[in-house]
Amino acid sequence: MKAAIIGAGLGGLLSGAKLSKGGYEIEIFERLPFIGGRFANLEYKGFKLSTGALHMIPHGSRGPLAQMLREVGAGVTIIDSKPTAVIRMNNDTEIGFKDFQKHLPLTKSIKLGTILLYSRQFKPKSNISFKDWILKYFDDDFLLKLADSFCGWALSLRAKDVPAHEMLEIIDNMYLYKGSGVPLGGCGAVTGALANVIKSNGGKIHTNVCLDKIIIDKEKARGVSAGGRTIDADIIISDIGHPGTAGMYECRDEAYLGRINKAKPSKGIKICLSSDEPLIGHSGVFFTPYAERINGINEVTNADPTLAPPGKHLIMSHQTVISDDLNHEINLGFLDLKKLFPDKKYEVLLVQSYSNGWPVNRASSGSDVGSRTPVQNLYVVGDGAKGKGGIEVEGVALGVMNVMKEMWV
Ligand SMILES: Cc1cc2nc3c(=O)[nH]c(=O)nc-3n(C[C@H](O)[C@H](O)[C@H](O)COP(=O)(O)OP(=O)(O)OC[C@H]3O[C@@H](n4cnc5c(N)ncnc54)[C@H](O)[C@@H]3O)c2cc1C
Numbered sequence: 001m002k003a004a005i006i007g008a009g010l011g012g013l014l015s016g017a018k019l020s021k022g023g024y025e026i027e028i029f030e031r032l033p034f035i036g037g038r039f040a041n042l043e044y045k046g047f048k049l050s051t052g053a054l055h056m057i058p059h060g061s062r063g064p065l066a067q068m069l070r071e072v073g074a075g076v077t078i079i080d081s082k083p084t085a086v087i088r089m090n091n092d093t094e095i096g097f098k099d100f101q102k103h104l105p106l107t108k109s110i111k112l113g114t115i116l117l118y119s120r121q122f123k124p125k126s127n128i129s130f131k132d133w134i135l136k137y138f139d140d141d142f143l144l145k146l147a148d149s150f151c152g153w154a155l156s157l158r159a160k161d162v163p164a165h166e167m168l169e170i171i172d173n174m175y176l177y178k179g180s181g182v183p184l185g186g187c188g189a190v191t192g193a194l195a196n197v198i199k200s201n202g203g204k205i206h207t208n209v210c211l212d213k214i215i216i217d218k219e220k221a222r223g224v225s226a227g228g229r230t231i232d233a234d235i236i237i238s239d240i241g242h243p244g245t246a247g248m249y250e251c252r253d254e255a256y257l258g259r260i261n262k263a264k265p266s267k268g269i270k271i272c273l274s275s276d277e278p279l280i281g282h283s284g285v286f287f288t289p290y291a292e293r294i295n296g297i298n299e300v301t302n303a304d305p306t307l308a309p310p311g312k313h314l315i316m317s318h319q320t321v322i323s324d325d326l327n328h329e330i331n332l333g334f335l336d337l338k339k340l341f342p343d344k345k346y347e348v349l350l351v352q353s354y355s356n357g358w359p360v361n362r363a364s365s366g367s368d369v370g371s372r373t374p375v376q377n378l379y380v381v382g383d384g385a386k387g388k389g390g391i392e393v394e395g396v397a398l399g400v401m402n403v404m405k406e407m408w409v
Pocket residue numbers: 006007008009010011012029030031032035036037038039051052053054055056057058209210211212239240268269270318354358359360361381382383384391392393394396
């Protein structure tokens with residue numbers, strides 16, 4: 001059996017590694033000159049910056065991505081963050097993430113504990129937003145700010161844009177798999193290790209090949225083509241999201257088109273800083289609920305010093321995009337950094353913004369429509385088809401797992 005994969009991002013490479021281990025003949029086609037998509041390293045002045053991700057794996061060495069990497073034999077070491085996260089409060093003090101409940105009035109804290117313990121019963125069936133759900137049960141300003149900071153950091157959304165049922169699945173997964181980690185060598189080490197697995201199993205990865213068509217015959221995918229050259233395959237896996245995939249063949253399923261066009265990408269801004277002294281001092285997430293725009297910051301060199309030149313730290317802030325004026329959003333991010341670190345010296349390495357065809361998530365969390373398409377043997381993977389409750393690359397891994405189950409691999 002042969003599988004052709006469109007795109008060598010994390011979703012495409014994870015699928016390729018799993019299928020090549022399962023005996024499939026694999027060919028992956030990537031339009032760019034490099035593999036990894038938004039999970040690749042970008043070398044700059046001796047720093048390992050990235051094409052997208054903040055070098056973090058949301059559930060560290062215990063999560064779904066780590067599990068899949070072990071399963072396929074990809075040699076990746078994940079350093080779990082210690083502490084998982086810290087919250088910068090409005091009086092400039094810091095508290096451990098696990099202690100946030102102590103900062104709520106006692107009745108609200110007990111109520112929150114009960115709801116999280118029996119979260120299954122409390123999952124709303126409606127599409128009520130996480131913000132409205134908090135207002136309904138707690139009406140607490142600190143909790144709302146923390147929710148915005150968490151959703152902004154982890155999903156590049158505001159709490160008002162995430163359905164509460166998805167957020168409660170995410171919280172369940174946080175209890176199940178625990179906190180984040182940093183892969184040694186950054187995100188490029190993960191996608192590089194997957195490419196090695198594919199190649200060692202005889203699979204082929206072609207870069208600089210932009211596929212333009214999915215060939216369908218009698219409602220079944222039969223192959224792909226690039227510039228008139230056809231590649232026959234039994235299974236097609238697309239890592240470019242549902243709308244991009246549907247655009248590669250004549251999709252006439254109006255119900256499917258209606259569903260996939262509702263899923264909007266999430267937008268974000270990342271500011272990369274260099275500093276001689278640590279700004280944060282640990283490898284966990286630094287949540288900033290009281291900042292104007294920045295939702296969170298990490299300092300990955302506390303987990304992997306090789307991500308920066310000797311004696312330097314690499315710090316990355318992330319913020320969701322609120323207005324259409326990107327320059328204004330970036331300037332507010334800079335002002336936040338000044339207020340958060342008034343006495344510290346740092347250099348701005350790079351500012352990156354993400355939207356449209358190169359977003360933070362192709363389908364914002366809670367708007368994923370699964371991996372199936374109206375065409376037999378054509379599946380979508382990646383962050384346009386995440387599994388339920390999966391934050392970013394954990395969602396990518398859960399989505400790939402779902403496809404593999406369906407294919408009996
Ligand atoms: C600022 C930012 C910070 C983030 N931080 C984190 C983080 O710390 N942790 C985390 O878990 N996640 C993070 N993410 C999200 C994570 O990077 C993505 O979810 C993940 O990398 C998406 O992988 P993918 O395979 O779905 O898509 P992609 O990486 O986009 O891969 C798709 C590939 O398909 C290729 N392609 C497209 N069209 C064609 C075609 N016609 N023919 C051939 N190839 C094609 C593209 O060039 C691309 O390489 C972040 C994202 C951003 C932008």
